[in-house]
Amino acid sequence: MNRYLPILNWGRQYRAAQFTDDLLAAVIVTVMLVPQSLAYALLAGLPPEMGLYASILPLMVYAVFGTSRSLSVGPVAVVSLMTAAAVARLELADAAQVIAASTLLAMMAGLFLVLLGLLRLGFLANFLSHPVIAGFITASGVIIALGQLPGILGIQAGGQTLLLLVPSLVAGLQSAAGSLNWPTITVGVGTLAYLLWAKRYLAALLVRFGLNQRLAVILSRLSPIVAVIATAVAAWSLDLGSRGLALVGDVPAGLPALSLPVMDSELWLALAGSAALIAILGFVESVSVAQGLAARRRERIDPDQELIGLGASNMAASFAGGFPVAGGFARSVVNFDAGAATPAAGLLAALLMGLATFFLMPLLAWLPKATLSATIISAVLSLVDFSIVKKAWQYSRADFLAVCSTILLTWLEGVEAGVAAGIIVSILVHMYKSSRPHVAIVGQVPGTEHYRNVERHEVITYDTILSLRVDESLYFANSRYLEDLIYREVAERPALQHVVLMCSAVNEIDLSALESLEAINSRLADNGIRLHLSEVKGPVMDALETTHFLQALSGQVYLSQHQAISDLQRSTAIATP
Amino acid sequence: MNRYLPILNWGRQYRAAQFTDDLLAAVIVTVMLVPQSLAYALLAGLPPEMGLYASILPLMVYAVFGTSRSLSVGPVAVVSLMTAAAVARLELADAAQVIAASTLLAMMAGLFLVLLGLLRLGFLANFLSHPVIAGFITASGVIIALGQLPGILGIQAGGQTLLLLVPSLVAGLQSAAGSLNWPTITVGVGTLAYLLWAKRYLAALLVRFGLNQRLAVILSRLSPIVAVIATAVAAWSLDLGSRGLALVGDVPAGLPALSLPVMDSELWLALAGSAALIAILGFVESVSVAQGLAARRRERIDPDQELIGLGASNMAASFAGGFPVAGGFARSVVNFDAGAATPAAGLLAALLMGLATFFLMPLLAWLPKATLSATIISAVLSLVDFSIVKKAWQYSRADFLAVCSTILLTWLEGVEAGVAAGIIVSILVHMYKSSRPHVAIVGQVPGTEHYRNVERHEVITYDTILSLRVDESLYFANSRYLEDLIYREVAERPALQHVVLMCSAVNEIDLSALESLEAINSRLADNGIRLHLSEVKGPVMDALETTHFLQALSGQVYLSQHQAISDLQRSTAIATP
Numbered sequence A, B: 001m002n003r004y005l006p007i008l009n010w011g012r013q014y015r016a017a018q019f020t021d022d023l024l025a026a027v028i029v030t031v032m033l034v035p036q037s038l039a040y041a042l043l044a045g046l047p048p049e050m051g052l053y054a055s056i057l058p059l060m061v062y063a064v065f066g067t068s069r070s071l072s073v074g075p076v077a078v079v080s081l082m083t084a085a086a087v088a089r090l091e092l093a094d095a096a097q098v099i100a101a102s103t104l105l106a107m108m109a110g111l112f113l114v115l116l117g118l119l120r121l122g123f124l125a126n127f128l129s130h131p132v133i134a135g136f137i138t139a140s141g142v143i144i145a146l147g148q149l150p151g152i153l154g155i156q157a158g159g160q161t162l163l164l165l166v167p168s169l170v171a172g173l174q175s176a177a178g179s180l181n182w183p184t185i186t187v188g189v190g191t192l193a194y195l196l197w198a199k200r201y202l203a204a205l206l207v208r209f210g211l212n213q214r215l216a217v218i219l220s221r222l223s224p225i226v227a228v229i230a231t232a233v234a235a236w237s238l239d240l241g242s243r244g245l246a247l248v249g250d251v252p253a254g255l256p257a258l259s260l261p262v263m264d265s266e267l268w269l270a271l272a273g274s275a276a277l278i279a280i281l282g283f284v285e286s287v288s289v290a291q292g293l294a295a296r297r298r299e300r301i302d303p304d305q306e307l308i309g310l311g312a313s314n315m316a317a318s319f320a321g322g323f324p325v326a327g328g329f330a331r332s333v334v335n336f337d338a339g340a341a342t343p344a345a346g347l348l349a350a351l352l353m354g355l356a357t358f359f360l361m362p363l364l365a366w367l368p369k370a371t372l373s374a375t376i377i378s379a380v381l382s383l384v385d386f387s388i389v390k391k392a393w394q395y396s397r398a399d400f401l402a403v404c405s406t407i408l409l410t411w412l413e414g415v416e417a418g419v420a421a422g423i424i425v426s427i428l429v430h431m432y433k434s435s436r437p438h439v440a441i442v443g444q445v446p447g448t449e450h451y452r453n454v455e456r457h458e459v460i461t462y463d464t465i466l467s468l469r470v471d472e473s474l475y476f477a478n479s480r481y482l483e484d485l486i487y488r489e490v491a492e493r494p495a496l497q498h499v500v501l502m503c504s505a506v507n508e509i510d511l512s513a514l515e516s517l518e519a520i521n522s523r524l525a526d527n528g529i530r531l532h533l534s535e536v537k538g539p540v541m542d543a544l545e546t547t548h549f550l551q552a553l554s555g556q557v558y559l560s561q562h563q564a565i566s567d568l569q570r571s572t573a574i575a576t577p
Helices: A007-011 A016-043 A049-065 A077-088 A095-118 A122-127 A130-153 A162-176 A182-208 A213-221 A223-237 A265-296 A303-319 A329-337 A344-364 A369-381 A387-395 A397-413 A415-435 A476-491 A511-526 A538-544 A561-575 B007-011 B016-043 B049-065 B077-088 B095-118 B122-127 B130-153 B162-176 B182-208 B213-221 B223-237 B265-296 B303-319 B329-337 B344-364 B369-381 B387-395 B397-413 B415-435 B479-491 B511-526 B538-544 B561-575
Strands: A439-444 A451-453 A465-470 A498-502 A530-534 B439-444 B451-453 B465-470 B498-502 B530-534
Touching: A007 A049, A016 A049, A016 A077, A016 A130, A016 A223, A016 A329, A016 A344, A016 A369, A049 A095, A049 A303, A049 A344, A077 A095, A077 A130, A077 A265, A077 A369, A077 A415, A095 A122, A095 A265, A095 A303, A122 A265, A122 A303, A122 A415, A122 B415, A122 B479, A130 A162, A130 A182, A130 A265, A130 A369, A130 A387, A130 A397, A130 A415, A130 B511, A162 A397, A182 A213, A182 A223, A182 A369, A213 A329, A223 A369, A265 A303, A265 A329, A265 A415, A329 A344, A387 A397, A387 B511, A397 A415, A415 A476, A415 B122, A415 B415, A439 A476, A439 A561, A451 A465, A451 A561, A465 A476, A465 A561, A476 A511, A476 B122, A476 B130, A476 B265, A476 B415, A498 A561, A511 A530, A511 B130, A511 B387, A530 A561, B007 B049, B016 B049, B016 B077, B016 B130, B016 B223, B016 B329, B016 B344, B016 B369, B049 B095, B049 B303, B049 B344, B077 B095, B077 B130, B077 B265, B077 B369, B077 B415, B095 B122, B095 B265, B095 B303, B122 B265, B122 B303, B122 B415, B130 B162, B130 B182, B130 B265, B130 B369, B130 B387, B130 B397, B130 B415, B162 B397, B182 B213, B182 B223, B182 B369, B213 B329, B223 B369, B265 B303, B265 B329, B265 B415, B329 B344, B387 B397, B397 B415, B439 B479, B439 B561, B451 B465, B451 B561, B465 B479, B465 B561, B479 B511, B498 B561, B511 B530, B530 B561
Parallel strands: A465 A498, A498 A530, B465 B498, B498 B530
Antiparallel strands: A439 A451, A439 A465, B439 B451, B439 B465
């Protein structure tokens, strides 16, 4: 019970001092979350208030089921973009249908994560490698930032890929060239400039004004709410709405009643792939944020339970009329830095957000959409970091290929193709590498019991004995390669009587490889050559012992390579005096 | 040049003695191929004469480009079934369209193989593991055999999956219950009984009549042609066609002119996946047959060149109005046993088949389709072998899962789903296993320099030093698992000062794993623990040296685990007296 409800662990020892810390963190996080939630809803192609809906119940549910003490769950940039892309593909005409599909997506992603958690299948998330995620987030960041340019420039343009977006932006700029909407540009570009300036210099400025470092950093992170209030007041006082500035407009006050998503089997089928990708990407992001923060305090998180926590949060987002959520990096760091002691900080933030919803909704009418676009651009520019491409290039061509495929396909074909390409290329490249394993012909280092690669060391070898060390597990991807290699080496050595496979780096032999070994054994035997194994690991030997292979083996299994060579060398010397 | 045209190698040394051997083999293979080719065309849902078209030009082209001296290329059972399934999915109404699609499929499979060969991507074929292929062929064999029952029983039934086929067979039997067509049943069941009997007993009988063993075996393999002639004569003399026995009927004499397949982009797109599966399956089958036969004579084949050889054969099949081909097991073994010395045997067989086409076509009119169905059933029953299921169960649950998924999906969803399931499950299972690698905590075997698993041996360990041996390459699938495991072990050891990763079985560290190691290193350093590596392999060390990791490493890289422990034990002993 405690495993599936981590709240039972920390809740029972909750102390008053922790409450004070948590409340302070909650206030700060709430102030930061309001503009971010509104903005990411816009990014997801949804009415801004849905961002608030997605920020309340999921936070509370995560506090009950999650294992991280600092993770803050809610709308995040990349998942919002993926939601927009998934729903756009359905080509729904009606805004209500778009909302229904986004809400359904949260439910499906949530169910998928809970299922993975209950089945302990979290390992699937490993298929998204670090470099692929880094490349994907950078590529998405570029698309998101460009996609919000029309919002701050007051032009018409859009598209889910660079191929669509860039020409559309150019066309939008051209057609607006004579009739620029200066209120929009002023608010949009001005807000963006302010946010970028604040991110870089505000904290230092506040320190110079006498604030302590930590408070200065936290306050500087709240600059979006300042922009929201300032531009809303400006729009109201100068009546900028009537001068062409797009405002959020009237939204229903309070929260919608809890509801179930639409049950339309065709829609479920159409969204299944997207839901799985959103779920896995959101999960991987959340876990890496949570792990990073936990390690700073020598705490631990349980990745399998995180699947359930994040899954339940997404289902909660769906019930509450929101859209897919994940653990965000920026918001979690603010939560951590503001001193959140337990997940109760999330519960409190959710309550405060709920209150805010009632009072803020009427004020939202005056909020310029350009402010939200500027908030998004400022936030995602921190995500764009091309250094992964250089790092991958320097370290390995395989990783470079995976990163570049991810980035290019994200740009050219969209976010889902990008993630899928990253996963598929990583797997293909891994299989390619392990399908041609490093195999060394080894010989004895004179005067020792060590056996090393003949190409790297001066070693003793014999015409009658071929010793091969395979530096890879033997499995279906490389079993034929091994067969081929052995036949080739054997064909070149007419005096050969023994082949010794040194298995010190063989961690597994699957059934394909076993069949290859059987074939190798019998074909070598036909040619009068005996096959031996040495240094077979315990678990591999256990598996081999369940088969007839060891009885059929023409040679022996030696504990060490040295034993094998001494023994075979002696017997060969006797046989051919 | 010689690499891409193996004929230049053997052709230049061709001798008269080889010609005699090749000619004899060609005659025998031709006699065997005629009924088989007709039958497999029927299995592919095509007019029988297309089987002959697919048996002539491809054989000649393979003789030029292929590297196996014994492989006989032409229509084979499983590929024919896959062709039928791929084309059936298109739901074409017109027989001419079905023919065009099948011919196109051969062209696409051929292009795909040639492309793989030129790009040296033959490793992709490794994704089809031995057990998956064995399971797939067995499952397909069952479907093929059941699918031909209507042919020998004279009832109406059909379907590409067991779910469709079995109910259809039951319904067909019920509706035909009162009105059985006895000529069809007699010819069909009689031929089948004869063929099964001949396969089992004819060779022994011939030996008893004084023939030598080899000749008896070869003659017994030719029993299908006896059945073809006998039943055609019976159909003609007794005029069974007018009594309800389905005959092949008039077919155009001679060969069609060479032609290009239809260039319809929609059709190409619809068939692309099927073509790739057919190509890979045909290739894997051909290579394993060719490798088996080559090894018997201490010869070698070149798998990359085989891609080109088989690809060119498929393109030739398409030009000649045939359908996808592969290297067949039965026909290649007959070719080998009949003494084929060089690929010229294939060239000669092709010429004989071409001649036969002119003379046989008019006679085919009287050939009962039931005879061909019986030939197919008899041939595929040899392919059905469920022992792989038992073997996989005994050896490893992972392989068992892959085999069972393949068989079940082949039966329930069809051949393409079956192959795809086999590939995907194999990869998933492999990734699952390597995502939770075997990690042993190791200690020193007293009095030696060996370090072994603390759970399997009595060894010396220290409170201040944790030594872990990871029995797997470190890559994206397991890098997070390693992080998690190390943090867990560290959290349990308050006195810990050093972690030593023993990398003797780590054959690769990819960029994901490198980033994990960087994270582990810095988090351990935050907690005052140093990270060391030992026994890092040459290629892995080379890669690490291109990065900043070794500079950032809080500890050292030791050549041997024993050096690491001696050194750390000494320094710790000094530090904490």
